[in-house]
Amino acid sequence: MTYFDCYPTTSVSARNIEFLEKRLNPVKHGIRSNCFEGTRKDILRKIYAWAKDSSKQNILWLSGSPGAGKSAIATTAVSYLLKKQPTVTFYFERGHTALGDPAALWYNIAFGLACHDPALQNDIVQVLKDPQVDVDYNIRDHFKHLIEGPLIKNHKIVSAKHPLVIVVDALDECNSSDSTSAPRDILLQTVRRWSQLPKQFKLIVTSRPESDIVSCLEGVSQHIVLQTGDQVTSQTSQDIQHFFKHHLSIIAKPYHPKLSAWPKAEIIDQLTKQAAGLFIWAETVIRFMKQGVPTEQLSLILDGKLGMGDIDSLYLTILRNSFNTSTLESFNVVVGSIVLARLPLTCNDLEKLLHGVETDISIAFVLDRLKSVISIDHENGIQIMHQTFADFLKDVKRSGEAFAIDQPKQSKTLALGCLRVMNGQEGLRFNICNLETSHVFNNQMVDLTALIKTAIPSHLSYACCFWAQHLQDIPKQNSDSILPESVDKFAHTHLLHWLEVLSLIDKVSVASKALDAAGQWFQVGNKHKLMEPEFESLIQFLLSDFPCGPFSISGRFQEIC
Numbered sequence: 414m415t416y417f418d419c420y421p422t423t424s425v426s427a428r429n430i431e432f433l434e435k436r437l438n439p440v441k442h443g444i445r446s447n448c449f450e451g452t453r454k455d456i457l458r459k460i461y462a463w464a465k466d467s468s469k470q471n472i473l474w475l476s477g478s479p480g481a482g483k484s485a486i487a488t489t490a491v492s493y494l495l496k497k498q499p500t501v502t503f504y505f506e507r508g509h510t511a512l513g514d515p516a517a518l519w520y521n522i523a524f525g526l527a528c529h530d531p532a533l534q535n536d537i538v539q540v541l542k543d544p545q546v547d548v549d550y551n552i553r554d555h556f557k558h559l560i561e562g563p564l565i566k567n568h569k570i571v572s573a574k575h576p577l578v579i580v581v582d583a584l585d586e587c588n589s590s591d592s593t594s595a596p597r598d599i600l601l602q603t604v605r606r607w608s609q610l611p612k613q614f615k616l617i618v619t620s621r622p623e624s625d626i627v628s629c630l631e632g633v634s635q636h637i638v639l640q641t642g643d644q645v646t647s648q649t650s651q652d653i654q655h656f657f658k659h660h661l662s663i664i665a666k667p668y669h670p671k672l673s674a675w676p677k678a679e680i681i682d683q684l685t686k687q688a689a690g691l692f693i694w695a696e697t698v699i700r701f702m703k704q705g706v707p708t709e710q711l712s713l714i715l716d717g718k719l720g721m722g723d724i725d726s727l728y729l730t731i732l733r734n735s736f737n738t739s740t741l742e743s744f745n746v747v748v749g750s751i752v753l754a755r756l757p758l759t760c761n762d763l764e765k766l767l768h769g770v771e772t773d774i775s776i777a778f779v780l781d782r783l784k785s786v787i788s789i790d791h792e793n794g795i796q797i798m799h800q801t802f803a804d805f806l807k808d809v810k811r812s813g814e815a816f817a818i819d820q821p822k823q824s825k826t827l828a829l830g831c832l833r834v835m836n837g838q839e840g841l842r843f844n845i846c847n848l849e850t851s852h853v854f855n856n857q858m859v860d861l862t863a864l865i866k867t868a869i870p871s872h873l874s875y876a877c878c879f880w881a882q883h884l885q886d887i888p889k890q891n892s893d894s895i896l897p898e899s900v901d902k903f904a905h906t907h908l909l910h911w912l913e914v915l916s917l918i919d920k921v922s923v924a925s926k927a928l929d930a931a932g933q934w935f936q937v938g939n940k941h942k943l944m945e946p947e948f949e950s951l952i953q954f955l956l957s958d959f960p961c962g963p964f965s966i967s968g969r970f971q972e973i974c
Contacts, residue, residue, distance in 0.1 A: 429538050430528060436541050439524040440511040442504045443757075443793040445488040445582075449659070449692075452652035453486055456637060460490050460617065463635060464498065464578050467613045472604075474630045475619045477639030479801045480693030480724055483619040486639075487582040490617065498575030501525030507586035507800055510755040510879070515587045515600040519555035522579055526563070532570050536563040552596060556603035561610065568611045576613040584620040586800065601629040608633035642722050645690030653695050654685040660699045664707050676711060683715070689722030693799045697724075700785035700798075701731055724801055725811050728786070732816050735782040741815055746770055747779040749823030750830075751787065752803045753886070755879045757794030758872075765872040766830035824886035825896070831880035832899040834873055841877075841910035845869060846917060855917065865917050877914050881927035884934055900931065 448457070456475075463473050477483050484504070494500040503521045506512035527534035540546055540558045548554045564571065571577055584604070588597040607616045618634070620626050630636070640646050658681060665675045688694045702710040717730040736744045750763060758766070763776055780789060786802045789795050797803045809817035835841045844851075846864040855861060880903075884896070903911070915921045 426531070426534065429534050432538060433524055433527050433534070433541070437520045437524045439521045440517050442506070442512060443790075443796070445504065446485055447489040447492060448482065448485045449652075449656050451655060453482065453489065455648050456486055456639070457490060457493070459637060460486075461493065464490075464494055464615055464617075465576060467576050469612070470608065470633065470635050471610060471612045471614055472608055472616045472618065472630060472634035473637065474634040475617065475637045475639065476622045476626075478641045478691070478722075479621060479804070480691040480799060481639040481641050482692040483639060484582050485692065487580055487617065487619045491580055494578050494580075499529050499571070499577045500580065501529065501578075502580040502582070505581070505583040505586040507583075508752070508755070508803065510882070513587060515596040516550075516552055516555070518581065518587070518600060519552065519560050519603065523555070523559035523563075526560070530567070530571050532567045533563045536566060552599045552603060556606065561606070564610060564614055568613065571614075576615050578615045578617065579607075580617045582619045583800075584618050584626060585623050598625065601625060605629050605633055639690070641690035643689075649690045650685055653688045653690070653692065654681060656692070656695055657681050657684050657699075661702075664699070664702055668707050675707075680711070680715070687719055687721055687723075691722045691724060693801055694722060694724055694727060697727055697731070697785055697799075704782075704784055725805055728802060728805050729812070729816070731783075731785055732812075736816075740779075744779055744816070745818060746823070746826060747776050748783070748787075748806065749818040749820075750827055751795050752797060752806055752818055753820065753823050753827060753883070754875075755882060756875060757796050758875065759791075759794045760789065761870075762872040762875060763795065765834055765870075766827060766876070768830070769833065770826060770830070820886065821888050824883050828880060828883035828887060829895065829899060831876035831883060832896075832903055834876040835880065835907055835911065836899065836902050840873060841907040841914065843910055843913075845910065845914060855919075861917070869914055869918060873914070874918055877911055877918070878920055878923050881930045885930045887934070889934055897935070900935070 460473065460475075463469050475483055475486060487502075491500060491502050501522055502525070503518055504512065505518075511517055523537050527537045537559055540548065540562070546554075546558055548558050564577075581604070587600060604616070604618065607614070618630065622638075640649065661676060661681065684695070684698065688698075698714055701714070704710065713730060713734055714727075717726060719726045719730070732744075746767065747763070750767060751758065760776065760780070767776070780787060780795065786798055787795060788798050805811050806816065806818045807820065811817075846861070846868045848858065848864075858864075884900070887896070912921070912924055915924055
């Protein structure tokens with residue numbers, strides 16, 4: 414995992430970077446795939462020419478349908494540009510708590526700029542240390558004080574040799590739950606304001622052509638459209654054909670020598686036509702064919718009579734040939750949890766959160782059957798390979814009742830799983846890291862990182878951060894007694910232990926939002942009260958007393974009492 418991609422430099426202050434890392438909290442993103450070698454040359458050539466030309470409009474917008482290859486093109490462009498000129502990137506990710514947050518963009522870009530240039534770094538540090546300037550909550554102020562001001566002040570120094578390039582991938586995936594929300598609207602206003610910066614500051618944006626983004630970038634950007642369907646270009650079709658030829662030949666060789674010329678050219682042409690410019694369609698077909706006997710897998714694709722660029726029918730073909738009536742419930746529980754998780758979960762995280770949930774088949778079986786659409790990585794966890802699959806599963810009109818995720822039901826499963834983890838024997842407890850004293854700042858404790866890694870496993874950390882968010886996604890009229898009982902045990906037994914964990918993992922800011930969300934859910938949907946008023950007041954005191962969580966809060970509570 415990396416925080417950002419940034420043109421290398423050695424002249425910035427390590428102390429300032431440490432300060433900025435704590436203050437701006439840059440978000441880690443996973444590794445993204447490049448374009449298949451030898452493809453997309455025409456599009457990439459246009460991007461590279463624009464990136465070094467300061468006479469052009471300083472925003473380049475790459476738009477296209479889901480699965481057209483926008484992110485792969487952006488990642489490939491970044492790999493090239495990093496070797497040529499200053500480049501900073503940010504990737505939005507739908508459903509990810511941090512990477513989907515509109516407020517994360519300019520904080521992350523500011524951190525990347527500070528790592529690139531000492532002059533920008535000094536100005537950004539000064540802004541953050543200025544008590545007269547508040548950039549904590551307002552996205553407009555993020556842009557004005559951390560981006561616009563420093564860039565304009567230092568524009569002659571920063572881009573003296575080569576134009577500076579900022580890459581924002583998947584802008585449409587920010588704040589995806591509500592595309593009309595105020596934070597997203599304000600963010601788009603700041604993106605449009607980029608066009609008023611000096612032209613040597615270049616911004617590349619990739620997105621689906623959603624209406625608010627069209628309004629934002631129309632007239633102020635150079636626009637490249639990735640055509641698909643009936644309008645797919647001959648160059649894109651040639652690229653997909655090249656992709657199929659290469660990967661099908663690799664699949665055929667180890668299976669049987671006689672398949673060296675398999676499949677026939679007309680079959681590859683048919684697959685290319687069916688892909689209709691969607692690289693995700695072609696990639697998914699190849700991954701599906703690797704899961705079984707190649708000839709049989711190919712027959713399933715061809716016999717499915719899939720329409721041009723029909724990604725939904727392709728997903729249905731995969732699912733219908735992987736799961737039957739007796740395994741659907743397990744499919745929904747496992748895949749629903751993966752799709753609705755706020756961060757990528759590891760296999761162990763998933764097992765801990767779903768422990769006690771009745772399933773007919775194992776998690777490993779479900780994941781094995783879905784290798785064509787879900788990836789498992791030791792470092793980055795379990796991830797949906799492309800957003801189109803998650804969108805497909807969330808829409809019952811597209812996936813049908815059999816495979817559509819019951820989002821309220823699966824949110825309840827995750828909420829209960831989080832509470833079970835926190836309330837369990839291996840969950841929250843007083844002084845979880847066995848610290849010798851609560852009178853020392855966290856950042857002054859020896860080997861605290863190692864202690865946290867041992868005492869607070871990733872599934873417990875996840876549960877502490879996101880239990881209330883999953884609770885909030887459950888219909889408020891829910892009358893099930895299990896949830897109130899689980900929250901009651903948490904609130905009256907482990908609340909301070911929870912605050913201590915949040916302090917240790919530097920997530921105390923989560924606490925007030927979580928308590929507020931849980932309190933609202935109970936007030937509207939249940940007669941049960943979350944906690945007694947005097948206890949609630951004490952919690953608010955602790956949070957205001959230690960907004961950054963420097964001490965062991967449980968230890969502090971003992972002193973107060």
